[in-house]
Amino acid sequence: MKLLSFRNLLLILAISTMSLFSCNKEDEVTLDFEITLPEKWVGTVYANEGIVYQAARIKQYENDTIGEWLTVFKEPLSDQFNLNIYYTALKDKITSFENDYFISAISEKDTTINATDFKRLITNELEPYLTSMQDTVDLNRIVTRYFFFEKNNGYYFTMSCQDTSFYRYKPVFDDIMSSFQYKY
Numbered sequence: 400m401k402l403l404s405f406r407n408l409l410l411i412l413a414i415s416t417m418s419l420f421s422c423n424k425e426d427e428v429t430l431d432f433e434i435t436l437p438e439k440w441v442g443t444v445y446a447n448e449g450i451v452y453q454a455a456r457i458k459q460y461e462n463d464t465i466g467e468w469l470t471v472f473k474e475p476l477s478d479q480f481n482l483n484i485y486y487t488a489l490k491d492k493i494t495s496f497e498n499d500y501f502i503s504a505i506s507e508k509d510t511t512i513n514a515t516d517f518k519r520l521i522t523n524e525l526e527p528y529l530t531s532m533q534d535t536v537d538l539n540r541i542v543t544r545y546f547f548f549e550k551n552n553g554y555y556f557t558m559s560c561q562d563t564s565f566y567r568y569k570p571v572f573d574d575i576m577s578s579f580q581y582k583y
Contacts, residue, residue, distance in 0.1 A: 430471075432554070435578035437571055448473050448552075465528065465538065467560040467568050469575065474553045482548040486518040489546065489555065493522065500525045505541070515581050518546045523562065541565040543572050549581055 428444050430452060436442050442454030452471040458464075476485065494501055506521040522544075525537040539562040546555045556576065560568040 431549075431552075431581065431583050433578070433580045433582060434575055437574060442469070448475055464531075465561055467564070467571070468558070469572075470557045472555050472557070476548075476551055476553050478551055480548060480551070480553065482516055482518060482546065485548050485553040486520075486546045489553075490518075490520060493520070493544070502539075510545075512545075512576055512579050513581075515547050515549070515579065517576075520544045520546070526559070539563075543569075545576055547581075550583065
């Protein structure tokens with residue numbers, strides 16, 4: 400009984416400590432854009448640069464292990480960059496022969512979403528996947544990326560799903576991006 404009470408006390412202390420830190424407004428990270436996730440997706444804000452946001456579809460059943468996800472990157476850059484330069488530099492890295500995961504480009508397009516100019520790149524790529532037998536296999540994934548450049552920051556949204564479910568999730572990815580609003 401004492402062990403159980405001590406564990407409960409530790410749990411209460413841990414939750415109280417996390418609450419104190421999470422309530423500190425100075426430590427809160429806010430994004431300079433907004434997007435709306437569909438039902439059964441969950442997202443997390445991480446930082447002001449680097450990986451700033453990640454979201455994924457919530458697992459629907461026990462063996463639902465190959466999911467769909469979104470990652471948003473933000474890079475502070477000099478004023479010598481613009482959307483075209485930023486996009487070209489990243490596209491070259493993504494599609495280079497040195498990228499062991501890249502298979503092929505499927506589509507490339509200029510687009511505007513809610514008054515923000517984007518470049519969109521859709522690619523076919525491999526993604527290492529650890530099976531329940533602890534083996535690694537390569538899954539074929541379709542990766543949709545949106546790039547934009549604002550106030551000396553380069554951003555890109557990466558959305559990925561298994562190639563066999565791309566046409567089912569393309570409308571979901573389109574809805575996420577159509578909800579995009581740059582705030583500043």
